Amino acid sequence: xxDEIPDLLDSSTIPVAEGxxxxxxxxxxxQQRWLADQFRAWAAGPVPASSPxxxxxxxxxxxxxxxxxxxxxxxxxxxxxxxxxRVLPVPEWAVRLGQAAVAAARGTxxxxxxxxxxxANYYSADARMGMHQDKDxxxxxxxxxxxxxxTCTFRFGNTRTRARPYADIPLASGDAFVFEGxxxxxxxxxxxxxxxxxxxxxxxxxxxxxxxxxxxxxxx
Ligand SMILES: O=C(O)CCC(=O)C(=O)O
Numbered sequence: 417x418x419d420e421i422p423d424l425l426d427s428s429t430i431p432v433a434e435g436x437x438x439x440x441x442x443x444x445x446x447q448q449r450w451l452a453d454q455f456r457a458w459a460a461g462p463v464p465a466s467s468p469x470x471x472x473x474x475x476x477x478x479x480x481x482x483x484x485x486x487x488x489x490x491x492x493x494x495x496x497x498x499x500x501x502r503v504l505p506v507p508e509w510a511v512r513l514g515q516a517a518v519a520a521a522r523g524t525x526x527x528x529x530x531x532x533x534x535x536a537n538y539y540s541a542d543a544r545m546g547m548h549q550d551k552d553x554x555x556x557x558x559x560x561x562x563x564x565x566x567t568c569t570f571r572f573g574n575t576r577t578r579a580r581p582y583a584d585i586p587l588a589s590g591d592a593f594v595f596e597g598x599x600x601x602x603x604x605x606x607x608x609x610x611x612x613x614x615x616x617x618x619x620x621x622x623x624x625x626x627x628x629x630x631x632x633x634x635x636x
Contacts, residue, residue: 452619555633
């Protein structure tokens with residue numbers, strides 16, 4: 417991946433809100449394929465993909481965590497709700513990938529960005545993610561989301577309420593989305609997966625994979 421990270425400043429950017437930027441077509445097909453292969457390797461263990469419980473209900477995505485294991489009660493090192501094993505570390509290439517995405521969104525290098533957790537979610541055609549804020553982190557640093565496979569409708573809202581105003585964004589395979597600063601605590605979710613839209617060669621035949629990079633602000 418070292419030489420495969422997209423050029424920092426060579427991608428189109430679409431501002432969605434102050435601090436929120438959509439990077440359509442940011443990753444080439446061979447990069448998407450490579451990331452999909454990484455996900456399959458992560459899902460083989462030590463901690464397999466699982467659907468975390470939220471308020472007694474299972475999420476409809478299948479999640480693999482790196483760096484820290486996420487549960488509805490916060491981040492921990494061991495996947496106590498799955499098999500008790502420690503999750504894999506965040507690979508160095510993923511830190512550089514995150515820095516490249518933040519740099520592309522800002523239009524300036526982002527050496528300050530050091531993601532220490534990846535939440536990778538696989539969505540089958542009927543999976544969704546309800547509107548929520550990412551507020552389990554103790555740091556206010558950027559969230560980077562990368563999409564592979566079927567296009568989804570990604571709803572990106574405001575910081576006050578799950579309701580309007582929001583924008584419905586068709587995140588497609590290879591797109592990245594970065595939110596930070598005034599947009600960091602905006603409510604967001606995935607309202608629909610558009611089955612059959614995964615482009616040939618992206619590494620997924622069906623469904624959608626998202627990789628979300630964050631800084632927890634927790635002591636290493
Ligand atoms: O799948 C996505 O793009 C969004 C994931 C998400 O909202 C999250 O992990 O908090």
